[in-house]
Amino acid sequence: MNAAAVAADAGAITVRGVSKWFSTAEGTPLQVLDNIDLTIAAQAIVAIIGASGCGKSTLLNIISGLVTPERGDIILNGIPARNFSDWRSISYMFQEDRLLPWRTALRNVEFSLEAGSMPRAEREARARDALKLVGLESFADAFPYQLSGGMRSRVALARSLVQEPCILLMDEPFSRLDALTRAQMHEELLRIQQLKRMTIVFVTHDVEEAVVLADRVVIMAPRPGRIRDTATIALARPRDATEAATARQAHELKSLI
Numbered sequence: 001m002n003a004a005a006v007a008a009d010a011g012a013i014t015v016r017g018v019s020k021w022f023s024t025a026e027g028t029p030l031q032v033l034d035n036i037d038l039t040i041a042a043q044a045i046v047a048i049i050g051a052s053g054c055g056k057s058t059l060l061n062i063i064s065g066l067v068t069p070e071r072g073d074i075i076l077n078g079i080p081a082r083n084f085s086d087w088r089s090i091s092y093m094f095q096e097d098r099l100l101p102w103r104t105a106l107r108n109v110e111f112s113l114e115a116g117s118m119p120r121a122e123r124e125a126r127a128r129d130a131l132k133l134v135g136l137e138s139f140a141d142a143f144p145y146q147l148s149g150g151m152r153s154r155v156a157l158a159r160s161l162v163q164e165p166c167i168l169l170m171d172e173p174f175s176r177l178d179a180l181t182r183a184q185m186h187e188e189l190l191r192i193q194q195l196k197r198m199t200i201v202f203v204t205h206d207v208e209e210a211v212v213l214a215d216r217v218v219i220m221a222p223r224p225g226r227i228r229d230t231a232t233i234a235l236a237r238p239r240d241a242t243e244a245a246t247a248r249q250a251h252e253l254k255s256l257i
Protein backbone atom coordinates (compact mmCIF):
# COMPACT_ATOMS: atom_id res chain seq x y z
CA MET A 1 0.00 0.00 0.00
CA ASN A 2 1.46 3.41 -0.89
CA ALA A 3 1.68 6.36 1.50
CA ALA A 4 -1.27 8.20 -0.07
CA ALA A 5 -3.52 5.16 0.42
CA VAL A 6 -2.51 4.91 4.07
CA ALA A 7 -3.23 8.61 4.64
CA ALA A 8 -6.67 8.34 3.03
CA ASP A 9 -7.46 5.38 5.29
CA ALA A 10 -6.21 7.05 8.49
CA GLY A 11 -8.98 6.66 11.04
CA ALA A 12 -10.90 3.90 9.24
CA ILE A 13 -12.01 0.99 11.44
CA THR A 14 -13.23 -2.42 10.35
CA VAL A 15 -14.59 -4.93 12.85
CA ARG A 16 -14.93 -8.28 11.13
CA GLY A 17 -16.69 -11.29 12.64
CA VAL A 18 -15.69 -10.41 16.20
CA SER A 19 -16.85 -12.72 19.00
CA LYS A 20 -15.78 -12.48 22.63
CA TRP A 21 -16.21 -14.75 25.64
CA PHE A 22 -15.35 -13.98 29.26
CA SER A 23 -14.77 -16.61 31.94
CA THR A 24 -17.24 -16.56 34.84
CA ALA A 25 -17.14 -17.62 38.50
CA GLU A 26 -19.30 -20.68 37.60
CA GLY A 27 -16.71 -21.79 35.06
CA THR A 28 -18.95 -21.65 31.96
CA PRO A 29 -17.65 -19.01 29.55
CA LEU A 30 -20.06 -16.12 28.94
CA GLN A 31 -20.39 -15.02 25.35
CA VAL A 32 -20.42 -11.24 25.38
CA LEU A 33 -20.13 -10.42 21.66
CA ASP A 34 -21.41 -12.52 18.78
CA ASN A 35 -20.09 -12.04 15.27
CA ILE A 36 -19.86 -8.25 15.19
CA ASP A 37 -19.33 -6.75 11.73
CA LEU A 38 -18.89 -3.02 11.49
CA THR A 39 -17.21 -0.73 8.99
CA ILE A 40 -16.50 2.82 10.06
CA ALA A 41 -15.20 5.28 7.49
CA ALA A 42 -12.36 7.66 8.29
CA GLN A 43 -13.65 10.87 9.89
CA ALA A 44 -17.09 9.42 10.58
CA ILE A 45 -18.88 9.98 13.88
CA VAL A 46 -20.56 6.78 15.04
CA ALA A 47 -22.70 6.25 18.12
CA ILE A 48 -23.21 2.87 19.78
CA ILE A 49 -26.36 2.43 21.82
CA GLY A 50 -27.93 -0.58 23.51
CA ALA A 51 -29.04 -2.04 26.81
CA SER A 52 -26.68 -2.18 29.78
CA GLY A 53 -24.43 -5.24 29.56
CA CYS A 54 -24.78 -5.77 25.80
CA GLY A 55 -21.04 -5.38 25.28
CA LYS A 56 -20.62 -1.76 24.19
CA SER A 57 -17.59 -1.07 26.40
CA THR A 58 -16.13 -4.46 25.48
CA LEU A 59 -16.38 -3.54 21.81
CA LEU A 60 -14.55 -0.23 22.42
CA ASN A 61 -11.96 -2.09 24.49
CA ILE A 62 -11.41 -4.48 21.58
CA ILE A 63 -11.09 -1.66 19.03
CA SER A 64 -8.59 0.12 21.31
CA GLY A 65 -6.47 -3.02 21.62
CA LEU A 66 -7.03 -3.33 25.40
CA VAL A 67 -8.99 -6.58 24.99
CA THR A 68 -8.36 -9.34 22.43
CA PRO A 69 -11.33 -11.13 20.84
CA GLU A 70 -11.42 -14.94 20.60
CA ARG A 71 -12.70 -14.70 17.05
CA GLY A 72 -12.56 -12.12 14.28
CA ASP A 73 -10.34 -9.26 13.27
CA ILE A 74 -9.95 -5.56 13.83
CA ILE A 75 -8.46 -3.54 10.99
CA LEU A 76 -7.23 -0.03 11.76
CA ASN A 77 -6.20 2.44 9.06
CA GLY A 78 -6.34 -0.53 6.67
CA ILE A 79 -3.87 -2.53 8.81
CA PRO A 80 -4.84 -5.69 10.77
CA ALA A 81 -4.57 -4.97 14.52
CA ARG A 82 -1.90 -7.68 14.98
CA ASN A 83 0.40 -5.74 12.61
CA PHE A 84 -0.72 -2.29 13.74
CA SER A 85 1.87 -0.31 15.67
CA ASP A 86 0.56 3.25 15.80
CA TRP A 87 -1.55 2.73 18.94
CA ARG A 88 -0.81 6.30 20.02
CA SER A 89 -3.02 7.50 17.17
CA ILE A 90 -5.99 6.04 19.06
CA SER A 91 -7.32 7.88 22.12
CA TYR A 92 -9.78 6.41 24.58
CA MET A 93 -11.87 8.68 26.76
CA PHE A 94 -13.36 6.66 29.60
CA GLN A 95 -16.70 7.29 31.25
CA GLU A 96 -15.08 8.66 34.40
CA ASP A 97 -12.58 11.48 33.84
CA ARG A 98 -9.66 9.65 35.56
CA LEU A 99 -7.81 12.92 36.25
CA LEU A 100 -4.90 12.70 38.67
CA PRO A 101 -5.94 14.85 41.67
CA TRP A 102 -2.37 15.87 42.54
CA ARG A 103 -1.67 17.26 39.09
CA THR A 104 -2.84 20.55 37.58
CA ALA A 105 -5.01 20.59 34.44
CA LEU A 106 -1.90 21.23 32.34
CA ARG A 107 0.07 18.39 33.92
CA ASN A 108 -2.92 16.04 33.54
CA VAL A 109 -3.01 16.78 29.82
CA GLU A 110 0.77 16.41 29.53
CA PHE A 111 0.48 12.97 31.09
CA SER A 112 -0.65 11.53 27.72
CA LEU A 113 2.68 12.52 26.16
CA GLU A 114 5.00 11.34 28.93
CA ALA A 115 5.41 7.79 27.61
CA GLY A 116 7.25 9.09 24.53
CA SER A 117 10.56 10.87 24.23
CA MET A 118 9.16 14.34 23.56
CA PRO A 119 11.14 17.14 25.25
CA ARG A 120 9.43 18.69 28.28
CA ALA A 121 9.02 22.14 26.66
CA GLU A 122 7.26 20.69 23.62
CA ARG A 123 5.03 18.54 25.82
CA GLU A 124 3.98 21.59 27.76
CA ALA A 125 3.37 23.67 24.62
CA ARG A 126 1.19 20.93 23.13
CA ALA A 127 -0.74 20.50 26.37
CA ARG A 128 -1.40 24.27 26.45
CA ASP A 129 -2.68 24.11 22.86
CA ALA A 130 -5.01 21.22 23.75
CA LEU A 131 -6.36 23.14 26.75
CA LYS A 132 -6.94 26.13 24.49
CA LEU A 133 -8.82 23.90 22.06
CA VAL A 134 -11.33 23.06 24.80
CA GLY A 135 -11.48 26.66 26.06
CA LEU A 136 -9.57 26.10 29.30
CA GLU A 137 -6.29 27.93 28.67
CA SER A 138 -6.78 30.14 31.72
CA PHE A 139 -7.25 27.11 34.00
CA ALA A 140 -3.96 25.41 33.17
CA ASP A 141 -2.72 25.70 36.76
CA ALA A 142 -5.97 24.68 38.47
CA PHE A 143 -6.18 21.33 40.25
CA PRO A 144 -9.11 18.99 39.46
CA TYR A 145 -10.86 19.81 42.76
CA GLN A 146 -10.95 23.47 41.69
CA LEU A 147 -12.83 22.63 38.46
CA SER A 148 -16.52 22.01 37.76
CA GLY A 149 -17.72 18.69 36.30
CA GLY A 150 -17.93 20.21 32.82
CA MET A 151 -14.42 21.66 33.11
CA ARG A 152 -13.06 18.31 34.27
CA SER A 153 -14.66 16.69 31.21
CA ARG A 154 -12.95 19.30 29.06
CA VAL A 155 -9.58 18.49 30.64
CA ALA A 156 -10.20 14.80 29.97
CA LEU A 157 -11.10 15.67 26.37
CA ALA A 158 -7.93 17.79 26.04
CA ARG A 159 -5.91 14.86 27.39
CA SER A 160 -7.47 12.63 24.70
CA LEU A 161 -6.77 15.17 21.96
CA VAL A 162 -3.21 16.18 22.84
CA GLN A 163 -1.67 13.25 20.99
CA GLU A 164 -3.64 14.30 17.87
CA PRO A 165 -5.48 10.99 17.47
CA CYS A 166 -6.86 9.68 14.18
CA ILE A 167 -9.44 7.76 16.20
CA LEU A 168 -11.18 8.98 19.34
CA LEU A 169 -13.10 6.33 21.31
CA MET A 170 -15.44 7.67 23.99
CA ASP A 171 -17.41 5.60 26.51
CA GLU A 172 -20.39 7.63 27.74
CA PRO A 173 -18.13 10.67 28.02
CA PHE A 174 -20.77 13.21 28.96
CA SER A 175 -23.29 11.10 30.86
CA ARG A 176 -22.54 12.70 34.22
CA LEU A 177 -23.01 16.26 33.03
CA ASP A 178 -26.14 18.36 33.32
CA ALA A 179 -28.10 18.93 30.09
CA LEU A 180 -26.74 22.44 29.50
CA THR A 181 -23.08 21.49 29.97
CA ARG A 182 -23.61 18.38 27.88
CA ALA A 183 -24.98 20.49 25.01
CA GLN A 184 -21.92 22.76 25.29
CA MET A 185 -19.62 19.73 25.17
CA HIS A 186 -21.43 18.48 22.04
CA GLU A 187 -20.77 21.78 20.29
CA GLU A 188 -17.18 21.76 21.44
CA LEU A 189 -16.59 18.21 20.24
CA LEU A 190 -18.14 18.86 16.81
CA ARG A 191 -16.09 22.05 16.43
CA ILE A 192 -12.89 20.14 17.23
CA GLN A 193 -13.85 17.28 14.91
CA GLN A 194 -14.35 19.79 12.07
CA LEU A 195 -10.89 21.11 12.79
CA LYS A 196 -8.98 17.88 13.38
CA ARG A 197 -11.06 15.46 11.29
CA MET A 198 -10.64 12.42 13.50
CA THR A 199 -12.96 9.41 13.51
CA ILE A 200 -15.14 9.35 16.63
CA VAL A 201 -16.82 6.23 18.03
CA PHE A 202 -18.80 6.87 21.19
CA VAL A 203 -21.10 4.91 23.45
CA THR A 204 -24.19 6.59 24.84
CA HIS A 205 -27.49 5.76 26.50
CA ASP A 206 -28.88 9.06 25.32
CA VAL A 207 -30.68 8.74 21.97
CA GLU A 208 -30.88 12.53 21.56
CA GLU A 209 -27.10 12.76 22.04
CA ALA A 210 -26.63 10.10 19.34
CA VAL A 211 -28.87 12.03 16.91
CA VAL A 212 -27.19 15.38 17.55
CA LEU A 213 -23.64 14.06 17.16
CA ALA A 214 -23.55 10.99 14.93
CA ASP A 215 -23.49 10.28 11.20
CA ARG A 216 -24.49 6.72 11.98
CA VAL A 217 -25.96 4.95 14.99
CA VAL A 218 -25.26 1.30 15.75
CA ILE A 219 -27.93 -0.36 17.88
CA MET A 220 -26.78 -3.38 19.86
CA ALA A 221 -28.91 -6.15 21.37
CA PRO A 222 -27.88 -8.15 24.48
CA ARG A 223 -27.02 -11.74 25.46
CA PRO A 224 -24.89 -12.20 23.53
CA GLY A 225 -24.13 -8.70 22.30
CA ARG A 226 -24.78 -8.30 18.61
CA ILE A 227 -25.72 -5.57 16.16
CA ARG A 228 -29.47 -5.32 15.88
CA ASP A 229 -29.60 -2.44 13.43
CA THR A 230 -27.76 0.59 12.15
CA ALA A 231 -29.31 3.91 11.20
CA THR A 232 -27.88 6.76 9.18
CA ILE A 233 -28.55 10.23 10.55
CA ALA A 234 -28.77 12.45 7.50
CA LEU A 235 -29.90 15.63 9.25
CA ALA A 236 -28.10 18.84 8.30
CA ARG A 237 -25.58 20.24 10.80
CA PRO A 238 -25.56 22.04 13.16
CA ARG A 239 -28.34 20.05 14.78
CA ASP A 240 -30.46 21.31 17.59
CA ALA A 241 -31.92 18.76 20.03
CA THR A 242 -35.03 20.93 20.43
CA GLU A 243 -35.87 21.04 16.69
CA ALA A 244 -38.76 18.96 15.33
CA ALA A 245 -36.63 17.04 12.77
CA THR A 246 -34.14 16.02 15.45
CA ALA A 247 -36.92 14.95 17.81
CA ARG A 248 -38.56 12.93 15.01
CA GLN A 249 -35.29 11.17 14.23
CA ALA A 250 -34.76 10.37 17.91
CA HIS A 251 -38.30 8.97 18.10
CA GLU A 252 -37.66 6.73 15.06
CA LEU A 253 -34.43 5.53 16.59
CA LYS A 254 -36.11 4.65 19.89
CA SER A 255 -38.50 2.37 17.99
CA LEU A 256 -35.47 0.37 16.74
CA ILE A 257 -33.97 -0.19 20.20
Ligand SMILES: Nc1ncnc2c1ncn2[C@@H]1O[C@H](COP(=O)(O)OP(=O)(O)OP(=O)(O)O)[C@@H](O)[C@H]1O
Nearest residue numbers: 022023024032050051052053054055056057058059
Ligand atom coordinates in the same frame (compact mmCIF):
# COMPACT_ATOMS: atom_id res chain seq x y z
N1 LIG B 1 -13.29 -8.41 32.31
C1 LIG B 1 -14.46 -9.05 32.35
N2 LIG B 1 -14.57 -10.28 32.85
C2 LIG B 1 -15.75 -10.95 32.87
N3 LIG B 1 -16.89 -10.45 32.37
C3 LIG B 1 -16.86 -9.21 31.85
C4 LIG B 1 -15.65 -8.44 31.81
N4 LIG B 1 -15.92 -7.25 31.25
C5 LIG B 1 -17.24 -7.28 30.94
N5 LIG B 1 -17.80 -8.44 31.30
C6 LIG B 1 -19.20 -8.84 31.08
O1 LIG B 1 -19.47 -8.62 29.72
C7 LIG B 1 -20.79 -8.14 29.54
C8 LIG B 1 -20.72 -6.86 28.75
O2 LIG B 1 -20.07 -5.86 29.52
P1 LIG B 1 -19.83 -4.39 28.95
O3 LIG B 1 -19.16 -3.64 30.03
O4 LIG B 1 -19.15 -4.48 27.64
O5 LIG B 1 -21.34 -3.89 28.74
P2 LIG B 1 -21.91 -2.47 28.35
O6 LIG B 1 -22.80 -2.65 27.18
O7 LIG B 1 -20.78 -1.50 28.22
O8 LIG B 1 -22.80 -2.11 29.62
P3 LIG B 1 -23.10 -0.67 30.33
O9 LIG B 1 -24.09 0.02 29.42
O10 LIG B 1 -23.71 -1.05 31.61
O11 LIG B 1 -21.81 0.06 30.47
C9 LIG B 1 -21.38 -8.00 30.92
O12 LIG B 1 -22.18 -9.12 31.17
C10 LIG B 1 -20.18 -7.98 31.83
O13 LIG B 1 -20.50 -8.57 33.07
Ligand SMILES: [Mg+2]
Nearest residue numbers: 056057058171
Ligand atom coordinates in the same frame (compact mmCIF):
# COMPACT_ATOMS: atom_id res chain seq x y z
MG1 LIG C 1 -20.17 0.17 29.36
